Amino acid sequence: MKTRIEVDDSLFANQYPHFQKGRILKREMLENLRDFPREFLDIYFQDYSNGIIAGAKITVADTLLIISNGIMKHNGSLYMLTDSFELPYEATGNETILKVRFAEEVNDLDFSKHTSQIVLDDSLELAHNELELARFKLKLGAKLRSQHIDFFDFATEFNTVNYLHCQYAGLQKSTYHPVVLQYFARELLKNRPTNPYDIAFAMECINQERVQRDAIDFYICNRLELDYQSLTNSQIHKYLNRILMEAKGGGRMKGLSQGRPKRVIVD
Structure with a gap:
């Protein structure tokens, strides 16, 4: 006895709209372009913890911290930094954490907005809406550096960007940078x-x-x-x-x- 296999179009699929001259632009075609990349990323990273997904590398230029473009996850939502971001810093002699601080969701007629700020904070505690990118302790008159000499140098206390406490996204729980x-x-x-x-x-x-x-x-x-x-x-x-x-x-x-x-x- 042969087994009959039913085909259901709602299973795994890949649908892409055709934009051709003379055809009517339909709402469903634009929704397909809107939803596909977002759905792809949400599914791919659905089992990942909070933290950095990709990018967000830090370099130092004079008195600026430069955070490269990247992707982060927080409370189930993905946040993208599409352009590098520059943040001024100064020497305080105290340990300072470079944090991403996530705002509450804002809804209007056109969008649901999830936004964040990148800040420097002397508080070593992380609030429920904060993630750490790096930290440093810069002496007065010294220069901050983001290039490391060797593996042990990542734990250097002063004047060095420290990634050891950074939250990097992993399966179910965060992992090491x-x-x-x-x-x-x-x-x-x-x-x-x-x-x-x-x-x-x-x-x-x-x-x-x-x-x-x-x-x-x-x-x-x-x-x-x-x-x-x-x-x-x-x-x-x-x-x-x-x-x-x-x-x-x-x-x-x-x-x-x-x-x-x-x-x-x-x-």
């Missing part, structure tokens, strides 16, 4: 690691646009033989730096014993 992971991976691979965990993770960091949070936690805990735990952003950088120092030194630093003095008992 790929710029930091790529620095780690390149430095690690230059030292010709032999540990299979190191090789696999480093290649993942270089090949993928983002590495999911669980993959980072599992790599660090397995690599350092720690009990599995959800690591903070600061812990991730600390442990990755430990792995990198081990690779550069050719030694082995197991678990949490790094830095503890070895005791030799002489009988």
Whole structure:
């Protein structure tokens, strides 16, 4: 007995309007152009957490922070910065956070508007409508820099753009900024690691646009033989730096014993 397959036009589909001379421009044709890219992005990123989806890179020019165009997600909505944005900054000696502050939805007859502001704030707390892009602590008379010397430099306290606490969107929960992971991976691979965990993770960091949070936690805990735990952003950088120092030194630093003095008992 043959099974009959019913075709339903409401399933997976791709419909694109034809704009041809002599044909009437219909409302449905314009709605198709309006809705397709928005629906595509919403579906593609529906399982992602709040945070940066793409772009929003930071460079420093004299007394300006330049945030490149990019996409962010907040409370289920996607926000696009279509042109780079310049924000003046000054030295205060205090830790300052570069934040995106999201406004309440505004509705009028023509649009539903979701807007935001990019601000510098000395408050280290994030409100429910704020996301962190980066932070820095600039001494009076010093220059701020956005280029990093090496992986450890991302944790430099003064005069350096710090991405370690940035919220980067990942599946279900935010993940680590790929710029930091790529620095780690390149430095690690230059030292010709032999540990299979190191090789696999480093290649993942270089090949993928983002590495999911669980993959980072599992790599660090397995690599350092720690009990599995959800690591903070600061812990991730600390442990990755430990792995990198081990690779550069050719030694082995197991678990949490790094830095503890070895005791030799002489009988």
